[in-house]
Amino acid sequence: MPLSVVDLYRDVLPKTNCRDCGFATCLAFAGMVVSEKLPLDGCPHIDPETAARCQKILDAQHAAGKWTRRDMAEDALVWAREKAASMAIEDLPHRIGGRLVGKESNVELELPYFSGLIRIGRNGVRKADDEPLNRWEQVFIYNHMAQGGKVNPTGRWKAFQEIPNTVSKIKSMRAHVEIPLAERFSGKPEALAEAARRIGGLDKIREHPSADAAWRFTPLPKVPVMLLFWNQDDEFEAKIKLLFDETVCEHLDIESILFLSERLVQLLCDNQAG
Ligand code: SF4
Secondary structure (H helix, E strand, O other): OOOOHHHHHHHHOOOOOOOOOOOOOHHHHHHHHHHHOOOHHHOOOOOHHHHHHHHHHHHHHHHOOOOOOHHHHHHHHHHHHHHHHOOOHHHHHHHHOOEEEOOHHHOEEEEEEOOEEEEEEOOEEEEOOOOOOOHHHHHHHHHHHHHOOOOOOOOOEEEHHHOOOOHHHHHHHHHHHHHHHHHHHOOOHHHHHHHHHHOOOEEOHHHOOOOOEEEEEEEEOOEEEEEEEEOOOOOOOOEEEEEEEOOHHHOOOHHHHHHHHHHHHHHHHHOOOO
16 A cells, blocks of 8 residues: 555654654645655654555555656646746735735746745745745645635635535545644644744634634635634544635635645644744
């Protein structure tokens, strides 16, 4: 049986987020092992026998190209860049929001991104504080530029599976987004609240009283995301559902919705206190 990010996180890694591997969370490390072929012994806290057994499985799945995203990421980025290259930066604010900064040949779009800002220019996309964006973030930002319709969010929410053409991605949304997040914050609504606030989340529990917590994020000005959380109880395990505005497909393709959701997971995990 191949090892997915969730398998590795849930069954193999210690889940202590000690950072000895150089990543902020065990989940982030698991993602890099599965998709970027990082050696499992980068975590010094797995017993050597388990590490050797799992590494054999990982080597086999890497050789078969399973879940390896390096090549896919490069291809997707080249394609998305090309798609966005014909966009006039000056036209972007009225389509996707943000404001123009700089002059003439150096003009850039400054766009809110979660709780920070990104700059989109003729030479690429970067964070305003010059921190790098990962390839998947760049892919969905370029896709947003290329696809971004003018419509504004309506405030009517849809579950991922209600969005057309998501059937083949529903499993990925559960495996890479909803399950790891629910496991991560099970029994810890305060930790979720703190992480959510740190990345610009707004408390919307009044609008979703059937959940135990509801947080609205604004990854991009026209692409809000609602996270609903039900905590574990005697009968049920914790559950997380992401909702998207009904206009989301005007702004992102399905793959990009998934990448953006995965980025939300990473940010919440990285911003969990302790
Ligand atoms: S070294 Fe990394 S993967 Fe291992 S327990 Fe610490 S944070 Fe988790």
